[in-house]
Amino acid sequence: MNSIFFGDHYTIEEKANLLESVFKNLPDLVFVFDLKAHKIVLRNPALDRILGFNHLSMEHIETEDFKAMVHPEDQSLLFDAFNQISHIKPNEKLTIETRLKNSHGTYTYFQTMISLFKNNGAEVEQVLCIAQDMSEKIKYEMHKQRSINTLKELSFITSHELRHEYAKIQSIIQLIDNQFIDEKERQILLLEAKQSIQIINSTIFKINHKLSFNQNDSFFESTGVVAKYKKVLLVDDDALTNMLNKKIIQVAIKDMPIEIFTNTDDPLKYLRSHDSGGEYLIFLDINFPEKNGWDFLNEYSSFEKKSKVIMLSSSIDNEDRDRARSYDFVIDYITKPLSIDFVEGILKA
Secondary structure (H helix, E strand, O other), rough: OOOOOOOOOHHHHHEEEEEEHHHHHHHOOEEEOOOOOEEEEEOHHHHHHHOOOHOOOOOOOOHHHHHEEHHHHHHHHHHHHHHHHHOOOOOEEEEEEEEOOOOOOEEEEEEEEEEEEEEEOOOEEEEEEEEEEEEHHHEEEEEEEHHHHHHHHHHHHHHHHHHHHHHHHHHHHHHOOOOOOOOOHHHHHHHHHHHHHHHHHHHHHHHHHHHOOOOOOOOOOOOOOOOOHHHHEEEOHHHHHHHHHHHHHHOOOOOOOEEEOOOOOHHHHHHHHHHOOOOOOEEEOOOOOOHHHHHHHHOOOOOOOEEEEEEEEOOOOHHHHHHHOOOOOEEEEEEEOHHHHHHHHEEEH
């Protein structure tokens, strides 16, 4: 073993006191195991405290008592270690990783380094063992490996599932308006495009599940309550989305009045001056360049009369869904795109 340098200004008593203080306050488990007596004959307080041997503080710990602390699956590792330490040489170190039952009854990962402490010629009599808690390191390594596995899965999903459907849609777009495609073929291509879009949407959900967001797209409890709305407000900063949603609503309800807003301030002004009875239906996006959908909801909460709001967003994060539920006038949270079936279900009274 390497010697410890103290400096010449320490007396022998001071050195002994310092070593004793270090030994008593080390967070690691430090103990000396006697091979002939099959006992732990010296140990620091951390071992008694962590493994629950306080009741034996004035006694040696028998091998069987210590083995009882070792996880059943790691017993063979301990047995192999016992066979090796009887032949350990000076300056040689043996390292093993085992799970030990702590004072709370749960198992903790420990890495134990074993070295020669006392010998009689070639015969090993005692070994010094220092066991360090490795739980946080093990957790980190397991988390790291899970992350690597998840990234590999995501790479496969994006390079195969998404890319495959993207390529199909690209091909369909090139052919759909070709003069050599007849109506029957065009309908087949449209059907294929719809199926690819559904697969892409499902794959996006799958990716988010892999990232542990645990999304779902279930309806709010209030969904399905059909009311007679006088007007629909579309609040989204994307002009194409507003145009498509307007067409979808007009397909479902031909003469439904529709107002379009590309920011969140203007619809609030409009509602304050026009909606005295709370009889409109508002489709509201979340993300805007400046004030977002949450800012709209916060300000709208102070209105005496409020129309119903449906959050219409590309976000499938459950945190957004749960946040939307906190507003009693928000009756649903749906992910884009808006569908004709949904509009008919919510607007046809």
